[in-house]
Amino acid sequence: MSAAPAGLTTSVSEEALAVLRELTGRPDAVFREGQDVAVAALVEQGQRALVVQRTGWGKSAVYFVSTALLRRRGTGPTLLVSPLLALMRDQVAAASRAGIRAVEISSANATEWDDVAARLAADEVDVLLVSPERLTNPRFREEQLPDLVRRCGLLVVDEAHCVSDWGHDFRPDYRRIRDLLGTLPEGTPVLATTATANERVVADVAEQLGAGGVSVTTVRGPLARDSLRLGVLRLPTDRARLAWLAAHLGDLPGSGIVYTLTVAAAEETASLLRDAGYDVRAYTGRLDDADRREAEEALRSNSVKALVATSALGMGFDKPDLGFVVHLGAPSSPVSYYQQVGRAGRAVESADVLLLPGPEDLAIWQWFATSSMPREDHAAAVLSAMADGKAWSVARLETVADVRRSRLELLLKVLAVDGAVERVQGGWRSTGQPWVYDADRYARVHRTREAEQRAMIAYARPVDEAQCRMAFLQEALDDPTAAPCGRCDVCAGPWYPVDVPAGAAEAAAAVLDRPGVELAPRAQWPTGADRLGVEVRGKISPDEQLEPGRAVARLTDLGWGQRLRTLLGDDGVGGVVDLEAPGIEEDPDAAFDVPLRHTLTDQPPDDELLAACARVLKAWDWAERPGAVVAMPSRRRPQLIRGVAEGLARMGRLPFLGSLSLEHGGPTGQPGGNSAFRLAGVWGRIVVGPELAEALRSIGPAPVLLVDDLADSRWTMTVAGRELRRAGAGAVLPFALALTA
Known part of the structure; x- marks a missing residue:
């Protein structure tokens, strides 16, 4: 050099x-x-x-x-x-x-x-x-x-x-x-x-x-930003953080960005702030290009107070007079945080930067630690299949590796960069070059990511335990000019209000406590299912299809989503968060799956959960009221699912017909994979037993409310609903406590 x-x-x-x-x-x-x-x-x-x-x-x-x-x-x-x-x-x-x-x-x-x-x-x-x-x-x-x-x-x-x-x-x-x-x-x-x-x-x-x-x-050059006034406000709950923002967004200078870690959080936060009287818009990868341009211009022209954005609004966005950046939840590293807050204060003397960390941040960071690292077994399966020298589409490769499409595409990019495969007309093809899984390199990168997470936790310490916020970020970037800034909440004391007005807290609670999201039914069998022994293809027949359903919340939602994530627990199998990967131009905002680890629990539902379920059913605009309730079979949470099904049947004065049965040991595989494998893993393993078949005949062709705890790929419910329809149910209305995304 x-x-x-x-x-x-x-x-x-x-x-x-x-x-x-x-x-x-x-x-x-x-x-x-x-x-x-x-x-x-x-x-x-x-x-x-x-x-x-x-x-x-x-x-x-x-x-x-x-x-x-x-x-x-x-x-x-x-x-x-x-x-x-x-x-x-x-x-x-x-x-x-x-x-x-x-x-x-x-x-x-x-x-x-x-x-x-x-x-x-x-x-x-x-x-x-x-x-x-x-x-x-x-x-x-x-x-x-x-x-x-x-x-x-x-x-x-x-x-x-x-x-x-x-x-x-x-x-x-x-x-x-x-x-x-x-x-x-x-x-x-x-x-x-x-x-x-x-x-x-x-x-x-x-x-x-x-x-x-x-x-x-x-x-x-030096990386200090003299215009930025940094701070960290630690509040105990998502309600308190949203209430603080609703009460004090107007106090922040000019217009700015409110960053969230998930798509659902961006959309919910924007909705809550609009209800509070602010002109804000959500900015996520779900926007098409025209809507993105319109939202960017609205912020640039100061015609909105803020964009509530995921990392989709990241590198390259230029608004020199951006007045503030607020984070609801922390990025996974100080370097990443520095990059995002750098949007503010380019052409103004002072801009406010505030981090409101959440207890769920660490679980979300788990994805970042391994996002660019392929799994050895997935890579081996892909390369083995492609040894035939032919072009393989991504859809076809989903039948050889049990991995979601976004992760599979990332794996193919890694293999392509390493020279093992190449993108060709019609898909991907092996180059014939040997490929060795570089476990040492991936382990080193993983350790680096974990160190970055620990550093971010250190940055977010309370004022009386932290060092100068700007100097901390400079040191994370190895800037030799790092020195106390004299402006942040550590150097000069908190510059932001710390109170959460009661009215704002009540308004936030009213929004977050409002349960109910749609559970869309599967309409088409996954491509390649027949290669895994499931002889179905094309559209699902109308007489075997589920009706549109409901869930209490997504696990990514604030409010009930947070509570359900704790309630449902996780033994390393269920529960994901939709994250956005910044900067992938062909799929600018691809959603990734983030395992959330919790301790597995199984217990009957409490009155609060049953009341939330009842509110969802009360607001459900079904074409015909269900005539009975059926529970999904469960090896993990039988008390919870049966308790919810019986409780809803009792409150709705409906007969509870019991549960479907498991055959051949029940479903195989793990949530988090692709549709073809998920369908193959449940096909023929969830059936209507003799007693349930008799009970269905007793109610005639009435709709059935099918109750489950967690809907991930929705293939379990789809197969269960097909079995119920084939056994005589007039329609099947799926109901889950939570959706994974």
Whole structure:
């Protein structure tokens, strides 16, 4: 790694400054310390540079100014690899002010790809933005990438910490960039940028940039954000946290972001805040692209008080005057937290940043610890199947590895980056190269993730036990300039109110205590079920299908979701949380499954739970009232399920017909896998016994209320409902205490 060079020479500095002023729209703009050094390394020395600077420092200015200067010198277009293209719109607009023509190739503009290709061929594009996932696309890789690499005037790797296994936001597809570097013509400058890299990540990224002995210039500056006033407010319950936010959101300056850890929490929190009179919107991966753009613009124009967002609103979003960032629940590492709070206070003197940690945070972090690590048995099953040399679709691979689709796709990316498989037309194919499970590396990464979690717990300590919040974050990023900030709640005392008004607490409780969510029935048999011995395919016959059902809550919900998670317990099998993976461009907000570990319990339901169930049934707009109640068989919670079924039958003055029966030892497999395996695991193992069949005949074709504790894949209830329909039930109304997602 070389020492940083001097700034731009006189002959180039005036030209570069003029571009900067066009880019920023400010005639008095000047380079910040280090910007001219990075531009000089790229334009005048043709080197590779790693820029590690705080959010808002102006890393995008470095690559756009460099692009303009290089293009004027006859080079080809810049190839910019970024994890969140949808959130770079401001940067592209700024580039156009400086006459820089930037376009993207992504899933969001598929209809424009031919036009983009024509413009590239005509040399009418200055910057092409692509996601790291695009590098795996067969058409792009074969038709466009070779020519782009040959002509590339500058390669930019945005959010470069994603390249490193040790980065807080590592993505397997980013590891392809090392291979891409090896194909560049000699002397092609390369710029990697990040705001969130500690020394270990910096060293790893620099090593990858410098593969083959290429010199790398590192430009690193202090990471303290003088405009941010940090604080941590510890409240005992989700009710108290939401009540505090409803009471005090209006006290926070300007407009801002309220981050949550799950989709359900974002939607519920936004609903509660709207009821409290605030103009807010939920921002999650469930929004389509048009709604995302509209929500972003609403925040940017200060026409809403806040976006209540998951990590879908992350790297790349630019609102210089963002007034506050509040977290309901903590991210899994101080580095990740620093990245998210860095959205605030870029162009204002002061912005407020507050963390409201929750007791459930640690359970949610469990997923982060292993999200990028493949399971050896899943990898072996996939590679064994693909040894036939044929292309396998993801749906077909679901019949050989019992893993949910999102995890299976992640596994395939890891195998592809390691060279064991490749993406081709029609799916994925083995390359024939041997692959060895790197247990040591995955163990090291796992230990790193656990250390990050412990650090985040330390950051969130009470005021009287903590150190300066900003200095803590700087030290987590190995910033040698770390020092007490003088502004946070540790240095200057709590700057936020700590009271939770009674009225706000009552309003929050009324929302959180409101039970009832829809349980959608399965409408189609899973692809490939016949390969696992279940001879069904296509749509489920209407005379075998469940009716739309109900549950008390999702395990991801606030309020009843939290209580049910504790009540139901977990022996390592049930219970998941829907998390959003930041920055996967092809599936920007993929939901992942997070095991929540609790102690398994089985006990009869209490009056409070039965009352909540009764409220759900009272609000159920079924076409025909059920004529009887049937319980699902259970090896784990027989007292709880039977107690709920009998209680509902008693309150509704309905006959309780008993439970279905288990055959062949009951269902096999574990919750958390894919649909084909889940269906195969219950098929033929849940049946209507003789006594229940006789009881069904006694009530005629009346609807039956089918009661279970937890609905995960919904295939258990689907098969049970099919058996009841075939035994004479007129309709089956599924009811569960909780949904996993």
